[in-house]
Amino acid sequence: MVLSLDELDFGPPDYKEFLPPVSKKNYGKWKYHEHIKGGVIKHVAESGDEAYTVRAAIPKYVAAETVNKLCDIAEKYCEGYIKFTSRHNVSFIVPKAKDVDSVIKDVEAMGFPVGGTDHSLKAIIQCVGWTHCHTPATDSPSITKALYEEFYDEFKDNNAFPERIKMAVSGCINMCGATHASDIAIIGMHRKVPTVIDEIVEKFCSVPNLIKSCPKYAIKPKRGNLKTVVIDEEKCMYCGICYSLCEGMPIHNPEYDGVSIWVGGKVSNTRKGPLLARLIIPFMPNEPPHWENVVKVVRKIVDIYKANAEEDERVGEWIERIGWEKFFQITDIPFSDKSIDDWIFSVETYRKGTNFKMV
Ligand code: SF4
Numbered sequence: 171m172v173l174s175l176d177e178l179d180f181g182p183p184d185y186k187e188f189l190p191p192v193s194k195k196n197y198g199k200w201k202y203h204e205h206i207k208g209g210v211i212k213h214v215a216e217s218g219d220e221a222y223t224v225r226a227a228i229p230k231y232v233a234a235e236t237v238n239k240l241c242d243i244a245e246k247y248c249e250g251y252i253k254f255t256s257r258h259n260v261s262f263i264v265p266k267a268k269d270v271d272s273v274i275k276d277v278e279a280m281g282f283p284v285g286g287t288d289h290s291l292k293a294i295i296q297c298v299g300w301t302h303c304h305t306p307a308t309d310s311p312s313i314t315k316a317l318y319e320e321f322y323d324e325f326k327d328n329n330a331f332p333e334r335i336k337m338a339v340s341g342c343i344n345m346c347g348a349t350h351a352s353d354i355a356i357i358g359m360h361r362k363v364p365t366v367i368d369e370i371v372e373k374f375c376s377v378p379n380l381i382k383s384c385p386k387y388a389i390k391p392k393r394g395n396l397k398t399v400v401i402d403e404e405k406c407m408y409c410g411i412c413y414s415l416c417e418g419m420p421i422h423n424p425e426y427d428g429v430s431i432w433v434g435g436k437v438s439n440t441r442k443g444p445l446l447a448r449l450i451i452p453f454m455p456n457e458p459p460h461w462e463n464v465v466k467v468v469r470k471i472v473d474i475y476k477a478n479a480e481e482d483e484r485v486g487e488w489i490e491r492i493g494w495e496k497f498f499q500i501t502d503i504p505f506s507d508k509s510i511d512d513w514i515f516s517v518e519t520y521r522k523g524t525n526f527k528m529v
């Protein structure tokens with residue numbers, strides 16, 4: 171049997187097949203929405219139909235049994251439709267206003283807070299960290315939990331901040347946790363080059379692949395033994411990609427690994443357009459399980475932002491308005507040369523004038 175091209179290359183299914191009936195019926199014809207309480211958005215269509223989004227934060231990993239229980243709620247109140255978002259939320263599109271409180275009650279009974287809408291803390295994104303990846307320099311799941319515990323009330327409050335705050339945590343600079351595009355980001359940092367264990371590289375690793383894997387061209391064949399490699403320490407940026415390919419290049423170092431803090435990123439196109447987060451604290455030691463000092467710094471930045479930003483101003487927009495010098499000054503964070511962007515193509519982003527905003 172010969173299969174046609176369509177049958178061979180079918181790609182992802184059409185997303186419209188998965189829309190709840192009320193969304194499908196009113197597709198492209200929604201009139202307005204309003205945030206009626208923490209975690210609940212009311213949508214009104216031109217036809218007069220209404221639907222209510224109930225949003226709750228869930229962990230990055232959930233057991234199949236938990237998914238089944240969430241699906242039971244969707245079956246009961248949402249015509250069998252449920253949505254898991256890329257920000258680790260579960261969203262229920264509830265067609266009847268009378269069912270909204272029941273959905274909230276059932277989801278919260280499972281231990282998942284309903285919130286993350288309007289000007290609140292959005293669900294915190296984290297990378298899988300050590301649970302499924304071997305390059306982390308820190309424990310992204312436990313940092314995320316510590317931040318949630320600190321900002322629990324702000325997650326549920328639609329008026330917690332002048333604008334939404336998005337936080338994200340990545341275990342290393344590969345940033346699988348969307349950290350560069352978040353208002354406040356915690357990123358794990360390795361600070362030592364991988365250790366090359368010749369015996370393992372020789373036996374189990376492909377040297378050409380290893381050389382090709384390095385984004386900084388820092389890996390070379392070893393002179394006198396082409397079955398293994400050496401690393402140019404000046405070029406290495408401690409990303410750990412080579413370790414993903416080869417067990418013989420471990421990068422972990424409990425004494426030197428830790429976290430950095432970045433602020434001011436956003437994806438949305440509103441007002442100033444998308445912004446990349448910038449490094450403000452290059453290194454803090456790992457302090458599991460409660461991460462007191464990391465949480466303390468984040469709380470301080472959030473409180474100062476809250477007290478000083480204008481309505482509808484995201485963290486990055488607020489900092490750009492007052493100036494980075496002023497930001498470092500009022501948050502009392504020491505400025506270091508590590509915060510200066512020295513990436514070869516970053517010249518475009520430099521402020522080239524001579525005006526400094528120190529007051
Ligand atoms: S950010 Fe780093 S530690 Fe986290 S999943 Fe990605 S590669 Fe692994």
Ligand code: SF4
Pocket residue numbers: 363364383384385386387388389401405406407408409410411412413421
């Ligand atoms: S850690 Fe990254 S930059 Fe350093 S040698 Fe390995 S792949 Fe290259």
